[in-house]
Amino acid sequence: MPEHWLEKEFARSGLPKSALASYLGVEKAAVSRAVSGERQLNREDTELALAFFSIVPPDAPESLTEAIHRLRSTKVREAASLMLSRWLLERIDEGDFASRDFFEPVASQNASLRTDQIVALCRVLGIDEAELVQGFGVRSRSNLSPSRNLLDALQSEAERWPRTGGGIPYQFDRSSKASPPRLPASKTSFVTLQPAEPSDEDLSSCVPYLIPDDSYAPRFEQGQTIFLDAHSEPRKGDYVAAVFKDSNSEEMKAVLGRLLYVSRDKIGIESLKSSRTELPRHDVTDLRRIAFCKM
Helix, strand or coil: CCCCHHHHHHHHHCCCHHHHHHHHCCCHHHHHHHHHCCCCCCHHHHHHHHHHHCCCCCCCCHHHHHHHHHCCCHHHHHHHHHHHHHHHHCCCCCCCHHHHHHHHHHHCCCCCCCHHHHHHHHHHHCECHHHHHCCCCCCECCCCCCCCCHHHHHHHHHHCCCCCCCCCCCCCCCCCCCCCCCCCECCCCCEEEEECCCCCCCCCCEEEEECCCCCECCCECCCCEEEEECCCCCCCCCEEEEEEECCCCCCEEEEEEEEEEECCCEEEEECHHHCEEEEEHHHCCEEEEEEEEEC
């Protein structure tokens, strides 16, 4: 490849180094070293990088590169991701489970799209990037609508994009940051919550429960009382109790931990020793934020 080609492609396209790093599955520092010439990309990563830059054509209008520069702001990118994903979910076929599983965590603000993914979506669907990043909503210039499997449609379109010196087409969901966090899976650990006496403090919005054992120690220990917020919806990062209530029993079992995501079919919780527990959403009768706990 020509000398300093990566630097020239970043300057031409306006795409951020962090997006390419995510696309290649490497640290941003590794991309920075490649740009400066301290390290060389191998053949596969070179072809992937060429595919990555192909989403911005050589004759791209200035309005597109200006919009891409604005997408470098995390707040702008997250706002654009949210608008795009919610707009798409209103139009994606109910049977397109792959696309729905991809965009629902973004629509519920548990994940965000990469800059290149936003640009690719706008390119395929004829969406005005400038209006999107300025917060004016999603407007399709060609009135296109995702009428079939959207992820497949994106890949089919990318197959037609010209690529200089590389044979790998752009892949929309490669090393996707839009997917829910993936941590090592573990066996689900349940705890049986026991109703506790109301607190003397003014906690009318919370319901107290006793922790009966040390299965969630040291975060939650035997004898502690946790207070479940009965009114506010839990958000990503909150400590929560995912409740399973047996209709044939008065016992209330729960999985405790930090909320990772809520998708159409699953609830992801980081529980013991940073391990991931995925719960079928239809099995969870209640999901409540743990407001606080005390001995």
